[in-house]
Amino acid sequence: MMFRHSSNHRSVTTAPWQLVCGLALGIASGLAGCGTGPKAEFSYREATQKLIPVARKAIKDTLEDGFGTPHNLVAWERFPVAYGGAKASVVAAAEGVQPASKTISVSVEGDVSKLASGASVLWLTGTRAGEKAAADTVDTYDTKTKTLTWSGSAEPAPGVGDVLIVGFGHALQKGRAVYMKNCMHCHGVSGDGNGSTAQFLNPRPRDYRLGVFKFTSTLSAEKVSRDDLHRVVKYGIPGTYMPSFLLLGEEETKSVVEYVRWLAMRGEFEKRTDDDLGDFTEDSIVDTVKKSKTAFDAAKVAYDATLKAGDKDAVKPDAPIKLTDARKIATEAFAKFQASDLDQAVEDTASFLAEAWTRADDEASRIAPTVPRVADDAASRERGRLLYMSDKTKCYTCHGLLGKGNGAATEDFWKKPGTEELYPRRGLHDAWGNPLQPRNLTLGQYRGGRRPVDVFRRLYAGIKGTPMPGFGKTALKDEEIWDIVNFVMSLQYQSPQPAKTNAGGHVVATDMPEAK
Ligand code: HEC
Ligand code: HEC
Numbered sequence: 041m042m043f044r045h046s047s048n049h050r051s052v053t054t055a056p057w058q059l060v061c062g063l064a065l066g067i068a069s070g071l072a073g074c075g076t077g078p079k080a081e082f083s084y085r086e087a088t089q090k091l092i093p094v095a096r097k098a099i100k101d102t103l104e105d106g107f108g109t110p111h112n113l114v115a116w117e118r119f120p121v122a123y124g125g126a127k128a129s130v131v132a133a134a135e136g137v138q139p140a141s142k143t144i145s146v147s148v149e150g151d152v153s154k155l156a157s158g159a160s161v162l163w164l165t166g167t168r169a170g171e172k173a174a175a176d177t178v179d180t181y182d183t184k185t186k187t188l189t190w191s192g193s194a195e196p197a198p199g200v201g202d203v204l205i206v207g208f209g210h211a212l213q214k215g216r217a218v219y220m221k222n223c224m225h226c227h228g229v230s231g232d233g234n235g236s237t238a239q240f241l242n243p244r245p246r247d248y249r250l251g252v253f254k255f256t257s258t259l260s261a262e263k264v265s266r267d268d269l270h271r272v273v274k275y276g277i278p279g280t281y282m283p284s285f286l287l288l289g290e291e292e293t294k295s296v297v298e299y300v301r302w303l304a305m306r307g308e309f310e311k312r313t314d315d316d317l318g319d320f321t322e323d324s325i326v327d328t329v330k331k332s333k334t335a336f337d338a339a340k341v342a343y344d345a346t347l348k349a350g351d352k353d354a355v356k357p358d359a360p361i362k363l364t365d366a367r368k369i370a371t372e373a374f375a376k377f378q379a380s381d382l383d384q385a386v387e388d389t390a391s392f393l394a395e396a397w398t399r400a401d402d403e404a405s406r407i408a409p410t411v412p413r414v415a416d417d418a419a420s421r422e423r424g425r426l427l428y429m430s431d432k433t434k435c436y437t438c439h440g441l442l443g444k445g446n447g448a449a450t451e452d453f454w455k456k457p458g459t460e461e462l463y464p465r466r467g468l469h470d471a472w473g474n475p476l477q478p479r480n481l482t483l484g485q486y487r488g489g490r491r492p493v494d495v496f497r498r499l500y501a502g503i504k505g506t507p508m509p510g511f512g513k514t515a516l517k518d519e520e521i522w523d524i525v526n527f528v529m530s531l532q533y534q535s536p537q538p539a540k541t542n543a544g545g546h547v548v549a550t551d552m553p554e555a556k
Contacts, residue, residue: 080110080220082230082306085249087314092367094374095320099313102386107306110229113216115209118390120398121302124211124295126150130166130202131186134194142179142194145187146204154207155181161190166202178206215299218292222285223300231303233472241281244474248300249307251393252471252505255488257407260501260510263400269297271489279485305393312389316382320374325366336360407497407512414522416529424527427520433511435524438468443481443531449507450478471505478508484532495525 088099108114115123128146135141148155161176163169168176176192188206198204219227226245228234233247246253253264255272273293276284285293339357346354361369399405414420428435428443440447450467463469468476484490488498499521500512511521 080229082107082110083228083232083234085232085307085310085314087318088310090321090323091314091317092320092322092325092370092374094371094378095317098374098378098382099310099317102313102382103306103310106309106390107302110216110220113209113212115212116390118394119302119305120394121305122211122294122298123209124154124214124298125160125162125205125208126152126154128155128188128204128206130198130200130204133199133202134197142192143187143189144198145185147186148206152181152183154210155188156207157181159207160209161192162205162208163198164203164205166198167196168198168202168204211295211298212302214292215295215297215302218288218296219299219303222288223296226281231300231307243280243476244472245282247307247472248304249311250471250505251304251308251311251396253304254503254505255498256501256504257494257497258400258405258501259407260504260512262405263396265400265406266297266301267401269300270294273297273300275489277487278490279483279487301397305397309389309393312392313386316385316389317374317377320370320377325363325370329361329363329366332360332366407500409493409496409500409522410518411522413492413496414519414526416526420523421527421530423520424523424525427516427524428527432515433524438478438507439481440478443528445478445480447478468507470507476506481528481531484529492522492525492529495528496521499524 082103084096084100084103088096091099104114106114106116115121126148127150128148130144131147132145134144155178157178157180159178161178163176176190179189179191181188220229223235225235225237226233226241227248228238228245231248233245235245238245251263253268253272255277256262256264256268258265258268270293272282273285273288273296275286276282285296288296336357336359343354343357427433428439429441436447438447438449439445440450453462453466454469455462456469456473457471463473463475465475468478470476479485479487486495486498488494488503498508499516500510500518502508502510512518516524
């Protein structure tokens with residue numbers, strides 16, 4: 041575990057922090073890189089792999105600097121992750137600096153159990169702070185006398201009032217251990233949704249690296265909250281392969297939630313940095329060369345024509361740019377960008393993410409209906425049905441006239457976002473490019489929770505990363521959303537319209553009547 045101290049990219053004071061494998065509780069060793077076994081590695085995004093070598097290296101270095109590797113996690117302080125550890129301060133300093141007296145008496149805030157032998161010691165202030173005493177660990181801690189001895193160098197001796205964190209990164213390491221054991225085979229080491237089992241699953245396991253989560257209680261522009269992730273891990277996602285981990289203890293669940301958040305931040309950090317470096321790709325170099333060649337060919341034709349016409353002053357067009365030269369220019373341009381702008385881009389991305397993930401847990405980010413649930417009676421359901429069928433919501437275009445999830449939108453070919461290219465398959469897709477069915481609402485199965493308020497939130501903010509839109513605030517009043525909730529939740533119990541019989545007593549096939 042490393043600790044990335046400063047918020048500043050270049051002037052980091054990184055205290056290299058030894059990963060203590062013993063802390064990785066219950067881990068299948070090898071998976072996490074402890075002991076022998078296959079090496080777990082963070083994979084990189086396809087977009088990163090497509091960058092020119094110097095740009096790719098810059099991103100990889102930045103990621104490793106800020107987040108480490110699965111074997112040696114880096115806790116970048118500025119990100120809002122509960123990395124874990126107990127804070128302590130020195131009450132009485134070590135006597136002298138003789139190697140024998142690496143003893144201090146401390147006052148501890150938080151969980152004293154973190155002060156076990158072997159736990160990391162990170163000096164935040166005082167003479168030992170910084171890189172010098174980087175590899176200190178707890179030797180002994182006596183809970184009665186509150187004296188701590190550390191292994192490592194005796195000098196410089198800490199002074200009274202110095203602050204240290206013991207077992208820093210404990211929670212993150214624990215989260216990683218839980219993750220490697222329970223989640224990795226679906227969600228992948230780096231949270232790319234590409235674990236070994238993933239290819240067999242539909243829907244596919246979430247790729248956390250967009251920083252987008254579907255079933256949240258937060259407003260459309262906000263990230264997922266800790267509570268939302270906690271609920272998903274605890275109860276699973278019904279109707280999908282995402283299992284319930286009710287049997288994990290509360291502490292394990294909390295720590296794996298932090299680890300998922302951390303992976304999501306790492307992934308989105310990579311994505312946004314990729315976007316910043318989007319000009320420095322091999323493809324764009326090839327493109328430049330192609331364009332230059334096309335321009336040259338056109339100019340050459342014109343040149344030849346003027347020559348033929350006897351114009352002696354015609355200017356010969358410059359030769360098209362060569363691939364090796366184009367590469368060289370791009371590499372030099374990148375070096376310039378790296379020297380002048382990259383640090384700022386990294387800094388901006390880090391602040392953006394830190395703020396967004398902090399805000400997600402604010403009360404103000406949570407969707408709270410302004411009115412209590414409208415009484416679930418026939419009149420409300422009917423109002424809901426009319427809204428469902430209306431052009432204001434167009435629910436039926438996706439979910440179908442009978443709510444079976446087979447609306448006309450599922451028959452169309454859709455464009456890939458930001459391109460003119462069509463998906464090869466009919467129907468909707470999510471932000472990860474996976475095919476997606478609108479929910480069959482007659483089954484009464486809700487992935488985002490089946491309490492009425494859960495369905496309210498789904499309609500208010502939509503389902504993030506999917507075409508299911510949000511209607512809150514603008515399109516619909518809260519009362520209207522409740523009417524639709526009442527209607528939608530009634531669909532599992534009854535066909536939308538009672539069956540009618542004709543004069544001969546035979547059931548007439550019915551459809552939902554058109555809204556007026
Ligand atoms: C058997 C495969 C499998 C395992 C194991 C698994 N998941 Fe999932 N997980 C899924 C699938 C599939 C989805 C996507 C469901 C969907 O899109 O509706 C998912 C989605 C999620 C989401 C996204 C929720 C959202 O709102 O977008 C989170 C968070 C998550 N899983 C966390 C975990 C954690 C943490 C573990 C381990 C403790 C875990 N998963 C283990 C298959 C799995
Ligand atoms: C553009 C298409 C589209 C429109 C319009 C649309 N939905 Fe959806 N809806 C979807 C898709 C796709 C999903 C499944 C998303 C997923 O699980 O990844 C979904 C899921 C749902 C769910 C399931 C929530 C859960 O927790 O499982 C409900 C309920 C729902 N929609 C109701 C509605 C209602 C009511 C309307 C109109 C007010 C509406 N939808 C409009 C596409 C749409």
